[in-house]
Amino acid sequence: xxxxxxxxxxxDEESMRDACRQVLAPEGFALKEASSGDxxxxxxxxxxxxxxxxxxxxxxxxxxxILRRLHEESPDTAAIVITGYPTVESAVEAxxxxxxxxxxxxxxxxxxxxxxxxxxxxxxxxxENLLLKSQLEECRGGDYELVGQSEPMRQIYDLVxxxxxTDSTVLITGESxxxxxxxxxxxxxxxxxxxxxxxxxxxxxxxxxxxxSELFGHAKGSFTGATSMKHGRxxxxxxxxxxxxxxxxxxxxxxxxxxxxxxxxxxxxxGATQVMPVDVRILAATSRNLPDEIxxxxxxEDLFYRLCVVPIVLPPLRQRRQDIPLLAxxxxxxxxxxxxxxxxxxxxxxxxALVKHxxxxxxxxxxxxxxxxxxxxxxxxxxxxxxxxxxxxxKPGASGNGLAPLAFMEKEHIARxxxxxxxxxxxxxxxxxxxxKTLWRKIREYGLDDGAGADCPMTVAERxxxxxxxxx
Numbered sequence: 001x002x003x004x005x006x007x008x009x010x011x012d013e014e015s016m017r018d019a020c021r022q023v024l025a026p027e028g029f030a031l032k033e034a035s036s037g038d039x040x041x042x043x044x045x046x047x048x049x050x051x052x053x054x055x056x057x058x059x060x061x062x063x064x065x066i067l068r069r070l071h072e073e074s075p076d077t078a079a080i081v082i083t084g085y086p087t088v089e090s091a092v093e094a095x096x097x098x099x100x101x102x103x104x105x106x107x108x109x110x111x112x113x114x115x116x117x118x119x120x121x122x123x124x125x126x127x128e129n130l131l132l133k134s135q136l137e138e139c140r141g142g143d144y145e146l147v148g149q150s151e152p153m154r155q156i157y158d159l160v161x162x163x164x165x166t167d168s169t170v171l172i173t174g175e176s177x178x179x180x181x182x183x184x185x186x187x188x189x190x191x192x193x194x195x196x197x198x199x200x201x202x203x204x205x206x207x208x209x210x211x212x213s214e215l216f217g218h219a220k221g222s223f224t225g226a227t228s229m230k231h232g233r234x235x236x237x238x239x240x241x242x243x244x245x246x247x248x249x250x251x252x253x254x255x256x257x258x259x260x261x262x263x264x265x266x267x268x269x270x271g272a273t274q275v276m277p278v279d280v281r282i283l284a285a286t287s288r289n290l291p292d293e294i295x296x297x298x299x300x301e302d303l304f305y306r307l308c309v310v311p312i313v314l315p316p317l318r319q320r321r322q323d324i325p326l327l328a329x330x331x332x333x334x335x336x337x338x339x340x341x342x343x344x345x346x347x348x349x350x351x352x353a354l355v356k357h358x359x360x361x362x363x364x365x366x367x368x369x370x371x372x373x374x375x376x377x378x379x380x381x382x383x384x385x386x387x388x389x390x391x392x393x394x395k396p397g398a399s400g401n402g403l404a405p406l407a408f409m410e411k412e413h414i415a416r417x418x419x420x421x422x423x424x425x426x427x428x429x430x431x432x433x434x435x436x437k438t439l440w441r442k443i444r445e446y447g448l449d450d451g452a453g454a455d456c457p458m459t460v461a462e463r464x465x466x467x468x469x470x471x472x
Contacts, residue, residue: 008031218232
């Protein structure tokens with residue numbers, strides 16, 4: 001969240017505007033005020049705001065109409081509606097019009113701070129994703145996405161944009177799960193062959209004569225079981241792109257024939273004599289070190305140089321940890337509705353655990369972990385405790401064997417119960433089976449009542465010592 005996030009406070013009562021300003025100014029926000037709805041829209045047309053805090057009942061144009069117009073004029077601006085006359089109907093209508101939150105007056109300073117922080121965090125994430133989508137527009141395909149804005153990934157995007165329009169052969173290397181096929185599809189989509197076939201060959205799933213038949217096709221009667229003529233992958237890919245996944249698994253005899261196709265741009269079906277020309281762009285990928293394979297005699301050096309005209313090396317996820325929160329959010333959106341409704345994000349501790357883990361399975365492993373956590377989460381936020389179901393994940397403060405200490409588990413459980421009861425400590429203490437004094441001590445001990453514990457807020461009733469912000 002930007003320290004200079006801009007906020008417009010709209011309320012016809014000066015005392016409320018002043019109270020909001022006193023709470024939010026120390027947070028470093030850039031604040032501006034308006035006393036009526038009439039001039040708000042004109043202000044928004046000339047000035048950009050991250051957030052509008054909007055009173056519902058005002059003379060002239062009321063808050064609902066401003067909210068409706070705000071959504072049309074400045075859809076990227078978030079809104080928090082405040083009112084001294086709350087009803088279920090007005091709250092539902094405000095949410096339908098795009099309000100991020102709805103606060104009945106009076107509310108405490110901490111409730112206002114917490115709500116503003118949460119709303120701005122959501123706004124920041126949405127804008128980062130929008131920027132990322134714009135930057136990666138040329139690297140997208142119908143059913144896949146490249147996600148990441150770290151420097152290593154920016155270099156990958158630059159290579160994709162530069163090599164895509166050419167017809168050069170590309171060798172994509174990287175650990176398992178780093179997204180090699182996604183990059184291959186992005187290259188295809190940035191090429192003149194984008195509307196032509198994209199044929200994938202899984203070199204690890206086929207062996208021997210079956211592999212040769214899959215690549216080049218076969219004539220009827222060429223071997224036992226060949227009851228009809230078969231078109232091979234090269235023929236199916238003609239005019240388009242053929243992608244060899246895990247090319248290092250190709251046997252030496254097939255490597256020879258593949259080399260000939262690359263050099264001569266022609267092939268012969270198994271059991272046939274007719275030479276068939278082919279026009280394809282060849283992309284290949286492997287998780288192995290091909291120079292090592294060459295030294296061990298398992299891969300032909302001449303084929304390597306034919307394939308590696310343009311090399312693209314994908315970084316493992318542990319070398320681009322900056323992208324993990326973006327990827328986690330992407331997979332949450334991807335799997336949330338299908339796996340389970342109602343999970344809206346990650347706690348701070350959960351994100352820290354995700355970022356600290358080394359992810360030997362890379363992006364594929366991360367996606368599986370997020371989908372699992374969505375299913376197993378007990379609340380509306382994925383916590384580090386929910387991620388404990390994922391065995392090897394290392395938690396903040398965990399010991400060297402990856403096991404979390406008891407205090408960490410206790411903190412996560414208390415935070416989850418507090419969220420379940422909307423911060424009501426009396427109800428939370430009853431659920432936990434402890435007295436309220438013990439719960440208070442645990443909350444202070446684990447820092448769940450400060451900014452770091454913003455994911456488990458307290459209700460107004462739980463903070464009787466604070467003076468509510470109100471219009472009076």
